[in-house]
Amino acid sequence: MQGEQRMEEQKRVDRVMRLIREQLGKLLQSSSGMREDIVDIRKNFWDDVTLNFEDSAEAAESAASLKQQAEVLAEREHSHRHAEQQVKLLRKLEQSPYFGRVDFIEESSTENEQIYLGIGSMLDETGSNYLIYDWRAPVSSLYYDYSPGPAEYVTPTGNIKGDMTLKRQYVIRRGNIVSMFDTGVTIGDELLQEVLGKQSDAQMKSIVGTIQREQNQIIRNERARLLVVQGAAGSGKTSAALQRVAYLLYRYRGTLQPDQIVLFSPNSMFNSYVATVLPELGEQNMQQTTYQQYLEHRIGQSFALEDPFAQMEYTLGAMDDPSYETRIASIRHKSGAAFMKVIERYVESLGESGLLFKAIKFRGRKLVSAEAIEQHFYSLNKSYTVPNRMKMVADWLLKELTRLSKVERKKQWVEDEMELLDKEAYIHVYNELRRKEGSSSESFDEFDREKDMLASMIVQERFKRLRSRVKKLRFVDTQTLYRRLYENEQALWLEEVHLAEWEDIRKLTVEQLYRGELTYEDATPYLYMKDLIEGFQMNTSVRHLFIDEAQDYSPFQFHYLKRVFPMAKMTALGDLNQSIFAHAALGNGFDPLGDLYNKEETETIVLTRSYRSTKQIVEFTSSMIEGGSRIVPFNRNGDEPTITAAANVEELQARVAERIRTLQGEGAQSIAVICKTAAESLAAFEALAGVCPGIRLVEKETVTFENGTVVIPSYLAKGVEFDAVILYNASRSVYGKESERKLFYTACTRAMHELHLFYTSEPSPFLSHAFSTQK
Numbered sequence: 001m002q003g004e005q006r007m008e009e010q011k012r013v014d015r016v017m018r019l020i021r022e023q024l025g026k027l028l029q030s031s032s033g034m035r036e037d038i039v040d041i042r043k044n045f046w047d048d049v050t051l052n053f054e055d056s057a058e059a060a061e062s063a064a065s066l067k068q069q070a071e072v073l074a075e076r077e078h079s080h081r082h083a084e085q086q087v088k089l090l091r092k093l094e095q096s097p098y099f100g101r102v103d104f105i106e107e108s109s110t111e112n113e114q115i116y117l118g119i120g121s122m123l124d125e126t127g128s129n130y131l132i133y134d135w136r137a138p139v140s141s142l143y144y145d146y147s148p149g150p151a152e153y154v155t156p157t158g159n160i161k162g163d164m165t166l167k168r169q170y171v172i173r174r175g176n177i178v179s180m181f182d183t184g185v186t187i188g189d190e191l192l193q194e195v196l197g198k199q200s201d202a203q204m205k206s207i208v209g210t211i212q213r214e215q216n217q218i219i220r221n222e223r224a225r226l227l228v229v230q231g232a233a234g235s236g237k238t239s240a241a242l243q244r245v246a247y248l249l250y251r252y253r254g255t256l257q258p259d260q261i262v263l264f265s266p267n268s269m270f271n272s273y274v275a276t277v278l279p280e281l282g283e284q285n286m287q288q289t290t291y292q293q294y295l296e297h298r299i300g301q302s303f304a305l306e307d308p309f310a311q312m313e314y315t316l317g318a319m320d321d322p323s324y325e326t327r328i329a330s331i332r333h334k335s336g337a338a339f340m341k342v343i344e345r346y347v348e349s350l351g352e353s354g355l356l357f358k359a360i361k362f363r364g365r366k367l368v369s370a371e372a373i374e375q376h377f378y379s380l381n382k383s384y385t386v387p388n389r390m391k392m393v394a395d396w397l398l399k400e401l402t403r404l405s406k407v408e409r410k411k412q413w414v415e416d417e418m419e420l421l422d423k424e425a426y427i428h429v430y431n432e433l434r435r436k437e438g439s440s441s442e443s444f445d446e447f448d449r450e451k452d453m454l455a456s457m458i459v460q461e462r463f464k465r466l467r468s469r470v471k472k473l474r475f476v477d478t479q480t481l482y483r484r485l486y487e488n489e490q491a492l493w494l495e496e497v498h499l500a501e502w503e504d505i506r507k508l509t510v511e512q513l514y515r516g517e518l519t520y521e522d523a524t525p526y527l528y529m530k531d532l533i534e535g536f537q538m539n540t541s542v543r544h545l546f547i548d549e550a551q552d553y554s555p556f557q558f559h560y561l562k563r564v565f566p567m568a569k570m571t572a573l574g575d576l577n578q579s580i581f582a583h584a585a586l587g588n589g590f591d592p593l594g595d596l597y598n599k600e601e602t603e604t605i606v607l608t609r610s611y612r613s614t615k616q617i618v619e620f621t622s623s624m625i626e627g628g629s630r631i632v633p634f635n636r637n638g639d640e641p642t643i644t645a646a647a648n649v650e651e652l653q654a655r656v657a658e659r660i661r662t663l664q665g666e667g668a669q670s671i672a673v674i675c676k677t678a679a680e681s682l683a684a685f686e687a688l689a690g691v692c693p694g695i696r697l698v699e700k701e702t703v704t705f706e707n708g709t710v711v712i713p714s715y716l717a718k719g720v721e722f723d724a725v726i727l728y729n730a731s732r733s734v735y736g737k738e739s740e741r742k743l744f745y746t747a748c749t750r751a752m753h754e755l756h757l758f759y760t761s762e763p764s765p766f767l768s769h770a771f772s773t774q775k
């Protein structure tokens with residue numbers, strides 16, 4: 001029976017493969033025809049339109065002809081792009097046409113329909129029956145959500161109920177069924193076993209064939225304004241997020257463009273790590289960025305801006321700094337949503353008095369003084385908001401500039417510059433005058449008017465920068481205003497800051513700001529203040545915001561993002577056990593998303609099954625954290641993690657090098673030596689480079705993720721995985737403080753198949769459980 005079924009299925013695969021090849025052949029032929037057409041049209045574009053501008057009727061006809069030709073070209077280009085996408089999809093289907101099947105009898109029918117699922121849809125030769133359904137089609141969710149038995153799926157027009165009579169999975173390679181099995185459980189473990197047992201790629205994998213039920217809920221969620229995914233390390237949060245992007249682009253094709261989806265990822269290297277997953281699914285990529293990139297874009301050159309990794313290096317390594325405790329308190333305080341209130345009150349008070357402006361200067365002279373701007377601002381009706389008044393000030397300044405530019409034209413410097421003008425400028429002015437006055441006049445004041453015009457041209461050119469600065473509201477002194485927030489010790493806006501450390505935080509911040517430094521914890525509050533004064537720079541075109549590693553964002557940052565992207569639904573994916581930033585490191589109840597949206601708009605999905613690591617590694621790592629017993633390992637066995645003691649650093653390095661060579665010898669594709677900080681990484685790299693050829697150092701500037709052997713600081717390894725992880729120095733002296741527990745856990749959970757830890761003198765206390773179970 002089994003054999004017969006398999007033969008039947010193979011026959012179907014053969015038929016589908018034949019059709020794929022036929023369709024591919026036809027498409028290639030017609031698409032090459034289309035390409036030639038396009039090249040032809042582009043080449044002969046101007047020959048095929050009739051251009052005649054003699055009178056208005058002729059000109060209108062020319063315009064129509066031009067438009068028509070452009071439309072033909074656009075239409076061909078569109079069809080060609082579509083054909084190309086279709087070719088790409090068929091090429092992928094040719095590798096493996098489908099991975100699953102469900103048989104389903106709808107409640108109102110007796111027909112047992114067979115639904116085959118693949119990475120894209122395909123119709124039969126009649127064009128009316130689906131041979132393969134796209135995995136994102138409504139009916140396909142049956143496969144992910146149910147076992148055989150009563151089942152239903154959601155369509156845009158309502159729910160369809162029925163009975164699933166069969167669920168089958170396939171592994172098909174180049175047109176041959178390699179394996180096939182019927183499954184009772186949601187998605188059979190056998191296939192997952194096979195997928196997870198593989199070596200890691202340099203890029204993230206697409207998981208369409210083995211998406212789990214809980215993951216499917218994330219992927220297809222359409223209701224929630226805020227979808228929170230709290231999932232254990234390696235539970236597929238990032239994977240599900242990427243499939244969700246693909247799903248949304250499919251579900252809303254035609255209305256949702258890839259650039260209306262933004263993914264905030266933990267670092268630039270991570271972008272290259274996930275970059276290829278979506279094209280793999282046949283989609284163009286969404287926009288990817290990091291929070292730091294956004295800050296840099298907004299803050300520009302105004303300050304020397306610290307990045308989150310520099311902040312992390314400080315919190316991990318600068319315990320000897322006398323201001324250390326103050327800085328940590330400062331980070332915590334400025335990360336909270338309550339601090340937003342302080343800034344709001346401050347800006348409110350600025351509406352009454354205290355705003356600071358910069359004079360508009362030109363050639364070393366003040367054109368409009370700061371006092372004049374201030375006076376104008378406060379003369380405006382106070383019932384207008386601060387940003388509205390700011391806009392009015394800008395309009396007033398632009399008018400002032402127009403007036404002042406006329407005065408400026410008479411200045412000697414203009415005369416001087418005129419002498420230096422080249423011939424083209426003169427010709428240009430001459431022609432302009434002719435154009436304005438018609439060809440007739442050769443009047444006596446010609447020379448004066450030419451001079452006037454040249455002067456106006458020179459001044460206008462130089463005033464351009466001033467105007468653009470005014471339009472950007474650069475006349476507001478936001479840098480000093482931010483410092484003032486801290487300078488005044490008894491200010492009203494600080495009323496609610498009941499913090500023992502506040503006095504020290506205040507002083508420390510003022511010092512930093514005097515030095516022109518803006519710390520990472522100050523960056524978002526600064527922007528918030530700036531936006532409250534100048535008006536929010538909102539992005540209303542983005543419809544979906546994905547925040548990966550959400551636990552690394554502060555509540556303040558989340559509220560801020562919500563304001564910047566007011567039209568976007570938010571999907572926040574995180575693991576509180578991997579909260580490695582100082583603002584969260586100690587608070588176990590830390591919940592950055594607490595009150596972002598109200599309850600009706602928020603949905604939370606918890607993932608507890610961990611797919612990345614072997615059972616042994618999951619059991620080992622989950623013993624390090626509170627609530628770790630809730631993490632369910634996927635049933636995939638491997639070697640126990642090892643913990644090796646070394647007498648001193650030299651021996652530790654020799655042992656690590658030996659382990660690397662063994663792993664390389666065993667064929668591990670990706671090996672990471674994870675260190676705590678950048679400084680430790682550099683030292684490790686220098687010690688290992690001579691003895692482990694090909695080893696590379698990953699730094700925060702590294703932008704591409706590649707396979708091989710790397711030395712990497714813990715916080716850059718976030719979100720990424722490796723076949724084997726070596727924890728370079730798991731000594732108590734390195735990971736001893738409670739606040740380092742989550743960092744340690746994050747580092748260890750990067751391992752897929754093997755985990756090896758090394759230490760000198762005393763092991764980290766986070767390993768105590770591992771030791772007690774070893775004995």
Ligand SMILES: Nc1ncnc2c1ncn2[C@@H]1O[C@H](COP(=O)(O)OP(=O)(O)OP(=O)(O)O)[C@@H](O)[C@H]1O
Nearest residue numbers: 207210211212233234235236237238239611612719
């Ligand atoms: N349904 C699935 N089928 C096959 N592989 C899966 C599935 N879900 C997750 N994986 C694999 O598990 C690994 C971990 O997934 P992913 O990186 O998305 O997890 P994560 O929750 O974002 O992890 P972390 O928080 O630790 O960075 C990846 O190799 C991914 O391909």
